[in-house]
Amino acid sequence: MNADGPEGSSPVKALLTRRSVGALVEPAPSERELDLILDVGLRAPDHGRLRPWRFVLIRGEARKAFGELLVDAAKARDRRVPAALLERYRIWPLQCPLLIAVGAAIRPAHPVPEGEQFMSAAAAAMNMLNAIHVLGYGGMWVTGANTYDPRVNTALGFNAPSRLVGLLAVGTPRAAAPPPERPNRAAHVAEWSPPAR
Numbered sequence: 001m002n003a004d005g006p007e008g009s010s011p012v013k014a015l016l017t018r019r020s021v022g023a024l025v026e027p028a029p030s031e032r033e034l035d036l037i038l039d040v041g042l043r044a045p046d047h048g049r050l051r052p053w054r055f056v057l058i059r060g061e062a063r064k065a066f067g068e069l070l071v072d073a074a075k076a077r078d079r080r081v082p083a084a085l086l087e088r089y090r091i092w093p094l095q096c097p098l099l100i101a102v103g104a105a106i107r108p109a110h111p112v113p114e115g116e117q118f119m120s121a122a123a124a125a126m127n128m129l130n131a132i133h134v135l136g137y138g139g140m141w142v143t144g145a146n147t148y149d150p151r152v153n154t155a156l157g158f159n160a161p162s163r164l165v166g167l168l169a170v171g172t173p174r175a176a177a178p179p180p181e182r183p184n185r186a187a188h189v190a191e192w193s194p195p196a197r
């Protein structure tokens with residue numbers, strides 16, 4: 001145990017205090033900070049050194065076109081989609097100082113199962129969320145119908161079986177938030193013991 005007490009060193013405390021932040025304002029991380037965040041993403045574990053991680057940055061003016069892409073995809077899925085939902089899709093990217101689309105470039109028929117390749121990209125997303133938090137910014141992992149939509153996937157460079165694991169909304173938290181609630185550890189952890197013979 002080190003001098004920081006039972007919760008360990010400050011990196012562990014940082015992990016314990018991460019929380020998702022959906023209400024974001026400018027600024028986004030600087031270029032230097034963004035490079036660090038992306039490099040932390042590239043430290044995700046990866047079976048077979050396939051490096052399936054792909055990150056697509058959506059920022060600045062491109063966010064407007066991305067919003068229109070979400071609207072067009074939603075309309076193509078359902079011609080009767082409510083106007084209010086379309087408007088949400090249209091403006092949401094503009095409310096995020098930066099979006100990082102995280103996906104997996106899947107190698108089909110590889111000995112490393114596709115699911116593991118996908119999980120590695122998900123681990124990269126998690127690594128980046130932690131880095132975003134450690135650097136003092138806010139982030140949130142978002143999926144939903146648009147991220148499962150082949151039109152959106154293709155527009156971002158993910159052609160099946162490659163696919164998105166989600167979008168990371170990144171920026172500065174609009175307001176300070178209390179520390180996150182911690183799940184009851186006992187409800188999630190068990191000790192395995194071999195069955196009696």
Ligand SMILES: Cc1cc2nc3c(=O)[nH]c(=O)nc-3n(C[C@H](O)[C@H](O)[C@H](O)COP(=O)(O)O)c2cc1C
Nearest residue numbers: 018019020021022139140141142143144165166180
């Ligand atoms: C794969 C994945 C997809 C998610 N998609 C959404 C989403 O589309 N919309 C949403 O509100 N929260 C979504 N969440 C949940 C938030 O990212 C966040 O984890 C949740 O609000 C809990 O907050 P916390 O991370 O502070 O515990 C998703 C989480 C994961 C892991």
